Each structure stands twice: as structure tokens, then as C-alpha cells.
Amino acid sequence: MKDLNKTREEFKILNKENSENPIYFDSACMSLKPNQVVEAMNDYYYNFPACAGRSSHKLGDKVTEKIKETRDLIKKFINAKSEKEIIFTRNTTEGINLLSNGFSFQKGDVVLITDREHNSNLVPWLVLRDKIGIELRVLPSREDNTFDLEKYNEMVKGVKLVSMVYTSNLDGVTIPAKEIIDIAHKNGALVFLDAAQTIPHRKIDVKDLDVDFLAFSGHKMLGPTGTGVFYGKENLLEKLSPFLVGGDTVEYTTYTDYKMLELPEKFEAGLQDYAGIIGLGEAVKYLNNLDYTLIQKHEFELNKYITDEISKLPQIKIIGPLDPNLRSGIVNFYVENTDMHKFALMLDNMANISIRSGQHCVHSYFESRKIKNSARLSLYFYNTIAEAETFINNLNKIIKIIS
Amino acid sequence: MPCLIALIIFGIMGIFSASHRALAKEAFSCVFKRVTLRPCNSDFKEKIKSKILSKLINRSLFMTRMVNKHYEILSWIFFILMVGSTIWVLRGGYNFYVYGSCNGLNESGFCAFDPSGENNKVTELDLSCPITPQIEKNVTLNNVDLSSFTTQNINSKDDVVLIGCYACDYSRKAYPDILKLVKNKKANFTFAHYPAKGNTTVLAETAYCINKDYPDKFWDFNNYLFTEDLNYILDINNSDSILEHFNLDVEKINECINSKETKNIIENQVKELNKTNIYGTPTVFINGKAFVGPKPYRVYRSAINKFIFF
Numbered sequence: 001m002k003d004l005n006k007t008r009e010e011f012k013i014l015n016k017e018n019s020e021n022p023i024y025f026d027s028a029c030m031s032l033k034p035n036q037v038v039e040a041m042n043d044y045y046y047n048f049p050a051c052a053g054r055s056s057h058k059l060g061d062k063v064t065e066k067i068k069e070t071r072d073l074i075k076k077f078i079n080a081k082s083e084k085e086i087i088f089t090r091n092t093t094e095g096i097n098l099l100s101n102g103f104s105f106q107k108g109d110v111v112l113i114t115d116r117e118h119n120s121n122l123v124p125w126l127v128l129r130d131k132i133g134i135e136l137r138v139l140p141s142r143e144d145n146t147f148d149l150e151k152y153n154e155m156v157k158g159v160k161l162v163s164m165v166y167t168s169n170l171d172g173v174t175i176p177a178k179e180i181i182d183i184a185h186k187n188g189a190l191v192f193l194d195a196a197q198t199i200p201h202r203k204i205d206v207k208d209l210d211v212d213f214l215a216f217s218g219h220k221m222l223g224p225t226g227t228g229v230f231y232g233k234e235n236l237l238e239k240l241s242p243f244l245v246g247g248d249t250v251e252y253t254t255y256t257d258y259k260m261l262e263l264p265e266k267f268e269a270g271l272q273d274y275a276g277i278i279g280l281g282e283a284v285k286y287l288n289n290l291d292y293t294l295i296q297k298h299e300f301e302l303n304k305y306i307t308d309e310i311s312k313l314p315q316i317k318i319i320g321p322l323d324p325n326l327r328s329g330i331v332n333f334y335v336e337n338t339d340m341h342k343f344a345l346m347l348d349n350m351a352n353i354s355i356r357s358g359q360h361c362v363h364s365y366f367e368s369r370k371i372k373n374s375a376r377l378s379l380y381f382y383n384t385i386a387e388a389e390t391f392i393n394n395l396n397k398i399i400k401i402i403s
Numbered sequence: 404m405p406c407l408i409a410l411i412i413f414g415i416m417g418i419f420s421a422s423h424r425a426l427a428k429e430a431f432s433c434v435f436k437r438v439t440l441r442p443c444n445s446d447f448k449e450k451i452k453s454k455i456l457s458k459l460i461n462r463s464l465f466m467t468r469m470v471n472k473h474y475e476i477l478s479w480i481f482f483i484l485m486v487g488s489t490i491w492v493l494r495g496g497y498n499f500y501v502y503g504s505c506n507g508l509n510e511s512g513f514c515a516f517d518p519s520g521e522n523n524k525v526t527e528l529d530l531s532c533p534i535t536p537q538i539e540k541n542v543t544l545n546n547v548d549l550s551s552f553t554t555q556n557i558n559s560k561d562d563v564v565l566i567g568c569y570a571c572d573y574s575r576k577a578y579p580d581i582l583k584l585v586k587n588k589k590a591n592f593t594f595a596h597y598p599a600k601g602n603t604t605v606l607a608e609t610a611y612c613i614n615k616d617y618p619d620k621f622w623d624f625n626n627y628l629f630t631e632d633l634n635y636i637l638d639i640n641n642s643d644s645i646l647e648h649f650n651l652d653v654e655k656i657n658e659c660i661n662s663k664e665t666k667n668i669i670e671n672q673v674k675e676l677n678k679t680n681i682y683g684t685p686t687v688f689i690n691g692k693a694f695v696g697p698k699p700y701r702v703y704r705s706a707i708n709k710f711i712f713f
Contacts, residue, residue, distance in 0.1 A: 349453055
């Protein structure tokens with residue numbers, strides 16, 4: 001296992017010469033990439049930039065082998081039963097769209113989501129509601145944004161699919177997935193988990209969770225942009241209709257007929273992002289060499305320090321529970337009647353601190369609570385206490401001029 | 404308002420810099436939305452404000468807080484100042500083009516386009532205790548009799564009067580432009596010599612006598628005095644040879660020069676010119692308007708043009 005303190009050396013952007021290195025607190029949007037991920041992608045483009053699975057030459061064979069290797073890595077990474085359950089997508093959103101478009105929903109079927117969903121797990125269901133008339137239920141969270149199991153027990157009855165964000169990008173709260181899935185199954189519902197913000201921070205075991213479908217993105221877990229994974233239990237995937245069809249999804253075609261390929265290819269239409277998938281494989285290898293317990297411990301320490309310091313500022317309100325232990329690497333805050341873009345812009349200008357401001361693709365949450373926007377720090381293992389201190393020092397200055 | 408200011412400033416800077424062009428585009432989008440009565444949803448205003456605050460915050464917290472609090476008012480103030488200074492600059496540019504000085508006709512204050520004030524320099528007259536204060540606005544041709552001075556009258560509607568001195572650098576500088584103006588604009592032209600520097604009275608007397616006896620030779624002689632080497636023409640020993648150069652009767656001219664009548668006329672001419680309240684040479688009157696100092700040719704031309712440029 002790697003020593004977390006030494007990981008910073010493996011990120012080129014954090015070791016620039018003759019320039020101020022960024023203090024990057026926006027990993028929930030996009031994680032930084034270790035050098036080995038970038039090098040693996042370059043290696044593809046420089047040395048074997050060919051197609052996988054169709055060309056009968058050494059270069060093509062190598063790409064096929066690398067893609068297979070990555071699929072196998074991911075299978076092991078999330079402990080899936082078979083590599084057939086691993087479908088490469090562009091991102092989590094595509095995975096959710098694959099599910100919403102491929103699942104055999106009927107009019108009146110119920111989908112249950114939380115009130116803190118990213119637009120990617122809200123809009124597909126709203127569209128489906130308008131298209132075929134499904135019912136969309138929204139499970140309210142407790143006042144501190146933690147999961148309300150009691151309410152869930154009431155609302156899950158009659159639900160066909162529970163589709164929930166595993167760890168929220170809004171507040172970092174992770175839902176009790178195992179219990180949720182267990183209850184759902186007892187009620188005859190299937191469960192999909194949006195694990196985009198979970199997989200970079202905690203180990204996911206799909207067998208242990210017994211989750212039916214799960215999706216995550218490569219770019220939040222040290223991998224390249226444009227890569228993602230949709231997981232489904234094999235027997236469920238078999239029943240799922242392909243969302244995108246065409247090249248690479250069929251065994252043969254005539255002018256009047258076609259035969260779809262087996263899993264997982266039937267869901268991977270068109271030429272894939274081979275460089276990205278190879279890069280994603282490298283990201284998985286990198287994460288495999290890290291101890292998730294240490295990552296969580298490190299993120300907690302950072303989060304605790306920042307939360308404690310922010311709590312000294314009465315103007316600032318934190319979204320979600322005050323206990324940093326419940327918020328993963330997220331510190332999302334706002335000041336009443338203040339445009340939080342100002343904070344982000346000033347921190348960037350003052351000390352090269354990158355944070356995210358806005359509604360973080362969870363507009364529904366902000367609209368319902370009449371909060372204009374917020375400023376969000378999302379921490380990862382490469383962040384340091386010194387960076388957190390710099391942030392707090394500058395935040396204190398900004399607060400003095402705003403208040 | 405900050406968007407409008409930014410649009411103008413970044414628009415100008417964007418001509419030279421691509422990064423400012425992008426900002427100008429953002430500012431335009433913001434202004435366009437506001438003009439079409441839509442909210443400016445771009446964060447451009449915040450972006451600019453934050454940049455300013457970020458620069459200030461490490462210098463003075465108090466100042467930063469004030470700027471943050473009164474940003475809109477400050478923006479208005481800067482906007483008004485910008486509009487004011489723009490109008491001032493445009494006015495300066497117009498004045499410089501039309502009058503040769505940013506500050507207006509014959510105004511000798513600092514002008515960025517003419518930092519050394521060349522266009523307003525004059526050879527000052529040594530008038531002790533003048534009756535009328537020697538300021539620009541008092542310079543006039545009213546009640547001044549110019550009939551004894553040599554005139555090229557071609558019955559033009561435009562009149563140019565040059566009061567200059569043969570020995571004065573600035574008069575010598577202006578003279579070719581006046582000739583060019585008179586030629587191009589076909590104007591009536593009167594030349595009046597004022598002995599502002601050196602002993603040039605004798606040259607004025609000589610010119611008067613030549614005009615009297617050889618009127619067709621006067622302008623050639625006048626041109627000669629303004630273009631020939633100054634030391635040469637001022638040397639009294641060269642007088643005869645200069646007259647010979649023009650194939651004139653030296654004796655006759657000298658007799659005229661030494662006559663009492665000539666002395667009186669030249670003396671009266673100076674007295675008459677003093678009525679103009681001029682305080683230096685050259686002073687050019689174009690259709691009665693005084694231009695003090697050697698102005699660029701375009702200034703003289705603009706004064707005659709109907710619409711400044713044509």
C-alpha cells in the first residue's frame with residue numbers, strides 16, 4: 001500500500017516548477033490524474049492506437065487485451081461476479097440513462113429517489129414520467145440531510161426501482177445502502193446506486209451490497225474524462241434493452257434482421273474510448289494500491305479541521321450534517337443572501353484555491369430551500385492540512401469584507 | 404454598469420489582446436441582456452469585482468470592505484469619470500486638430516499631443532505697460548488699418564493676415580504654411596512686419612520701398628527674407644548685394660529707405676499693429692480669427708474649410 005503523504009509527487013499538476021501549484025478542492029467535480037493514468041493513455045496513442053475486438057492484427061489484439069484487462073480489473077475492484085456485468089459508458093449519467101431507457105417500465109411504475117439527487121438521477125426519471133407516465137417519488141431527508149430510514153420504509157412500498165445517490169455530491173452524506181437494498185428487495189423493488197461520489201472514497205462490494213445496478217464515472221476516481229462504468233447483475237442486464245445500438249453491438253445483420261451480441265458488448269455501441277478505458281484501468285490500479293481506510297481517515301481530518309474553523313464564523317452555514325464524519329470529503333457552505341461565486345472567484349484569485357460554487361447540479365435542493373447557491377470544497381487524499389489552513393486564512397479575510 | 408465600463412475598456416484592450424477579447428465578449432453578453440431587459444445571468448460582474456477585491460484584500464481590509472459595499476456607486480463614479488475623461492480627450496483631440504492645441508485656440512497649457520507646446524510658441528513682444536492686457540481673447544483686427552501693408556488681393560471671400568517678423572524663428576516656421584494656404588485656398592493675403600526681434604526695421608523699410616517702386620518684386624523679396632540665412636539678411640553690409648540680387652536700383656531704394664516718409668510710415672505701421680493687442684509673432688488672422696504661434700498647416704486649412712476637413 002502506498003503512503004498517502006507521498007502520493008502528491010505522482011501528480012504533475014501539484015509539482016509544477018516555477019509556478020504556484022493549485023490548491024485543488026474540487027475533486028467531487030473532477031479528480032486530479034496521477035501521472036501513470038496520463039502515461040497509460042499516451043502509451044495507447046503512441047504505441048498501439050488501434051481498434052479493439054475487430055481488427056486481426058497485433059496492434060488491435062493489444063488493444064483488445066488491454067480493454068479486457070481493464071474490464072477484469074473493474075470487475076475485481078467492485079467484486080462483480082462476471083466481467084459481463086461491467087459495461088463501459090461515458091459517465092454515470094449515461095449509465096443512468098441506459099437504465100431509464102432500457103428497463104421495461106410501464107405506466108404507473110414507481111421510481112423512488114431522494115431529495116438530494118444530482119440532475120443525472122433526476123432528469124431521466126422526470127423525462128420518463130412525462131414520456132410513459134411512471135410515478136416519481138421523492139424521499140425527503142432528515143433535517144440534517146441524513147437518510148430517513150423510517151420514511152423510506154413507508155415510501156418503498158409498491159416501488160419498482162429505488163434509484164439513489166450513494167454518496168451525495170451536495171453534502172457528502174452516504175446513505176445506508178445495504179439496509180436500503182435489503183428493504184427494497186423485501187418489497188420487491190430493484191435498486192440502482194449512483195456511486196460516482198462513493199467509489200473514489202470507499203470500497204464498494206456489489207456482491208456484499210447485493211445492489212442490482214450501479215454506475216460511476218472515471219473522472220472522479222483519478223481516471224480520464226469520458227469514461228464510466230455501469231454495473232448490473234447479469235440476469236437483469238440480460239433483460240435490459242440496449243439504449244444505444246449500432247456498430248459493435250450486433251453479431252450480424254441482414255436488411256431485415258439483426259442479432260445482438262452477448263453482454264457486455266450489446267450495450268457498448270460504436271467505437272469506444274480505448275485510451276480512456278485504459279486510463280481508467282490505470283486509475284483502478286492506482287486506487288488498488290491505496291488503503292481506503294487511510295483515505296477516509298485523511299479526508300476526515302481535513303474535513304474536521306475545516307468544519308471546526310468554519311464553525312467559528314457565524315455567518316457561514318454548512319449544508320448537511322455538522323459532523324464531518326458524515327460528510328465524506330465534502331464541505332458545502334453558504335452565507336445567507338450572498339452570491340457564493342464571489343467566494344470561489346476570490347479564493348482563486350487570492351491564493352489559487354479551486355473550489356466549486358453554484359448549485360452543483362442539485363438545483364432541486366436549492367430551489368426547494370430557497371438557497372441561492374453555495375461554495376463547495378471536495379477533498380481527496382492528495383490534499384493537505386497546510387492547504388486547508390491556507391483556505392481558512394483566506395476565507396477569514398473574505399468573511400471580514402463580506403460581513 | 405460595471406459591464407458597460409468593462410465592455411468599453413476590454414473592447415479597446417481586446418484589439419491588442421486575445422484574453423481581453425474574451426472578457427469583452429462576456430461583457431457584451433451581459434450588456435446585451437441588460438439592454439434587452441433580461442437579467443445578466445453571467446457571473447461576469449462578480450468575476451471582475453472579485454478580481455478587484457482579491458487585489459485589494461492583502462493591502463487594506465478596510466478599503467476592500469468599502470469597495471465591496473459600495474461597488475455599484477464606485478462603478479457609477481468611475482463610469483462618469485470615464486465618460487468625462489473620454490469627452491475631455493475627444494475635445495482635446497478636436498482642439499488639437501483644429502487649433503493645434505488640446506486646450507483650445509491659442510491656449511498654451513500642457514497638451515499631450517504637443518508636449519513641448521511648439522504650436523503655441525511665439526517671439527514675445529517687448530511692450531512695456533500695454534493699455535490692453537495681453538491675452539488671447541483681446542487679439543483683434545478691429546479698428547486696425549492695414550491699408551499701408553502689402554496685400555495680394557484677389558477678391559476672395561477669405562482673408563489671411565500674417566503679422567510676422569523676418570528675424571523670428573516661429574514666424575519663419577509659419578511663413579511657408581501661410582503661403583501654401585493662400586495658394587491652395589486662393590485667399591487674400593496681407594503681410595505685416597512687426598520688428599519683434601533683432602534689428603529688422605531696416606528690412607521692413609526695404610520691403611516697403613520695393614513694394615512702392617517695384618511692386619511685382621515685393622513677394623519674391625519677402626519670400627527671400629523668410630527663407631534666406633538669418634545672419635546673412637540681418638548683416639547690414641549685405642543690404643546692397645541683396646538688392647542687386649533682385650536687379651533693383653540700389654541707390655533708389657536706399658534713398659527711399661532713408662527718407663523721412665518711409666520712416667514715418669513704418670513707425671505708423673508698428674503703431675497700428677500694436678492696436679491688435681498681439682503679444683507675439685507670428686500671429687495669423689484668418690477671416691478675423693487670430694492664431695498665435697506657428698500652427699500646423701491643417702489648423703490654418705481648417706479655419707478656412709467650411710466643414711473643418713473639407
